[in-house]
Amino acid sequence: MGLAAGVVLGVPGYGCQALRYTNSAPVVERHIRATNDSAFVSQFKAAVLYPARDILTLDPLWRRLLGDEAWNVVNGGGADSAFFTRRDAAELTPEHVAQGPDPQAAPVQPFTIDRVKSGGATRGFFGTDAEGRKFLVKLDHPAYPELGSSATVIAVRIYHALGYNVPPTFPITLRGTGDPRFDGRRAVASPLIPHVIGHFQFDWFRYRREVRGLRLVAAWLNDTDRTASNTLVSVQDGVARYYLIDFNSALGAWQGRPKEPWRGWRYQWGAPELLLEILTLGLLRPEYDREQPVVSPAVGRFDARFSPMTWKPQVANTAFDHMTERDRTWIIRLIARLKRPHLEAIVNAAGLSDPADRAYLVETLLARQARILGIDD
Numbered sequence: 523m524g525l526a527a528g529v530v531l532g533v534p535g536y537g538c539q540a541l542r543y544t545n546s547a548p549v550v551e552r553h554i555r556a557t558n559d560s561a562f563v564s565q566f567k568a569a570v571l572y573p574a575r576d577i578l579t580l581d582p583l584w585r586r587l588l589g590d591e592a593w594n595v596v597n598g599g600g601a602d603s604a605f606f607t608r609r610d611a612a613e614l615t616p617e618h619v620a621q622g623p624d625p626q627a628a629p630v631q632p633f634t635i636d637r638v639k640s641g642g643a644t645r646g647f648f649g650t651d652a653e654g655r656k657f658l659v660k661l662d663h664p665a666y667p668e669l670g671s672s673a674t675v676i677a678v679r680i681y682h683a684l685g686y687n688v689p690p691t692f693p694i695t696l697r698g699t700g701d702p703r704f705d706g707r708r709a710v711a712s713p714l715i716p717h718v719i720g721h722f723q724f725d726w727f728r729y730r731r732e733v734r735g736l737r738l739v740a741a742w743l744n745d746t747d748r749t750a751s752n753t754l755v756s757v758q759d760g761v762a763r764y765y766l767i768d769f770n771s772a773l774g775a776w777q778g779r780p781k782e783p784w785r786g787w788r789y790q791w792g793a794p795e796l797l798l799e800i801l802t803l804g805l806l807r808p809e810y811d812r813e814q815p816v817v818s819p820a821v822g823r824f825d826a827r828f829s830p831m832t833w834k835p836q837v838a839n840t841a842f843d844h845m846t847e848r849d850r851t852w853i854i855r856l857i858a859r860l861k862r863p864h865l866e867a868i869v870n871a872a873g874l875s876d877p878a879d880r881a882y883l884v885e886t887l888l889a890r891q892a893r894i895l896g897i898d899d
Contacts, residue, residue: 545729546593550604550762556720556755564723564750568837569791572725576840590846592731599731599852605764606685606732614859616867619683622675627690629657629711632698643777644670644770646709649699656714659696660770661707663778668820668879670770670778671710672872676883677743677769679868684739684856685732687765689715693873715765721753722764728841735853737842741833742857742890744824746785747771748835771836773883774822781823783814790836820879826889830897851898858895862888 540553557564576582594601602608612618633649639660646660662671671693678691689712696704727733740748752768770778776785787810814823835842862884869883 541726541729542593545727548594548601548603550764551760554719554755554757554762555722555726556762557723557750558720559750561749561751564721565791565837567723568725568750568839569789572723572840573838585844590844592734592846592849593729595731595848603730603732604762605687605727605730607687608685608856609683614683614864616863619679619860619864620867620871622679622690622871623682623688624690624713627655627713628692629655629694629713631694631696633657633659633696633711635699635701635704642768647704648714651711657711658714659694659704659709659711661696661704661709664707666775666779666819666822667708668872668874669775669780669822671708672820672874672883673771673773673775673822674710674769675872676868677745677772679871680743680860681739681766681769683860683864683868684853686736686739687763688769689713689765689767691769693871710770712767715754715756715767717756717758718754719757720755721750722755723750724753724839724841727764728844730841731849731852733841734845734849735856737833737839737845738830738850738853738857738894740835740842741786741828741830742887742894743772744774744781744786744828744833744890745769745772746776746781746834746836748839749837774817774824776822779822780816783810783812783823785836786810786828786833789834789838817882818876818879820874820876821882824883824886826886826893828890828893830894847898854895854898857891860891 543553544550544555594603629651630653631651633651635647635649637648639646639648644660646658649657649659651657660670662668674691675693678688681688691710691712694709694711696707696709699705724733736748747768748766752766754765754767756763756765771781774781776782811827814825816823865884865887869880874880
């Protein structure tokens with residue numbers, strides 16, 4: 523079979539040169555991919571166009587016949603890359619993981635407000651701290667004053683401990699802005715990532731082990747909004763670095779409010795499960811608890827009842843669908859490196875005021891982790 527035929531049929535082993543490069547090179551210097559599609563367009567591609575392409579090209583058949591192992595495997599594992607850096611033992615002490623990426627980047631208040639944030643579901647602003655550094659500041663919802671910020675802080679530190687690129691993120695209580703809309707409010711502050719050229723689609727990197735394995739990390743954290751809109755591509759000295767951003771829909775939160783019970787059990791749209799639920803007037807539906815309670819205003823809806831291998835993000839993700847047993851085993855080993863002391867330190871870093879909320883989150887994260895670690899048993 524020639525290369526042209528392979529591209530038309532979508533055979534994994536015969537991908538075009540750019541696809542092969544971006545899915546195997548540790549550092550992406552050529553064929554840098556980024557998009558500035560709107561959230562609707564990027565989600566339409568992920569939910570409809572990419573799955574349709576795979577059906578039309580018989581992609582599942584070719585994967586079954588020819589295999590579907592990741593293209594960037596080195597010595598049986600995922601190599602350091604533009605997406606991922608494996609943490610050594612010195613970086614995995616509870617004290618270290620609780621700090622997250624670049625603790626020296628913490629803001630010094632007060633902020634000067636440069637521009638009030640207009641897009642997205644979370645209020646906030648772009649500002650300059652007392653040392654002249656630029657930050658994005660996102661406020662907690664006034665009815666849930668610790669929910670979005672704690673979910674963000676915890677998720678950022680777990681993703682970072684596992685090796686993924688995330689921005690430094692710090693919980694703060696705003697003071698000294700002179701704006702009554704902001705002063706006294708709890709928020710998270712992140713320094714702006716430099717030289718951003720756009721977002722990336724996970725589909726572009728569906729043959730990379732670290733991108734496939736991300737599926738189980740997102741499932742662990744119930745990070746349902748892990749879509750293209752919540753990524754960034756930064757290019758420095760001609761080298762691309764791929765970031766995950768925006769985590770206030772992880773754990774029990776959805777854009778800073780309590781997460782709806784169905785999230786994590788089915789896609790938001792373009793999903794057979796949703797169509798079946800509509801056609802049967804709700805008689806047949808994913809077995810989520812429609813009466814799942816809100817644990818507390820600071821925790822939202824978050825429990826240990828989930829299935830790691832059938833968990834679903836908000837929008838279909840072809841890279842997640844490509845995860846193989848070897849990809850799964852690789853990421854499970856990394857997840858297993860985080861023990862109770864690590865998770866306690868990470869949760870404490872979120873600054874939740876109620877000890878009961880802190881204890882609940884630790885126990886629930888451990889219980890969800892146990893479900894993941896038990897997949898291969």
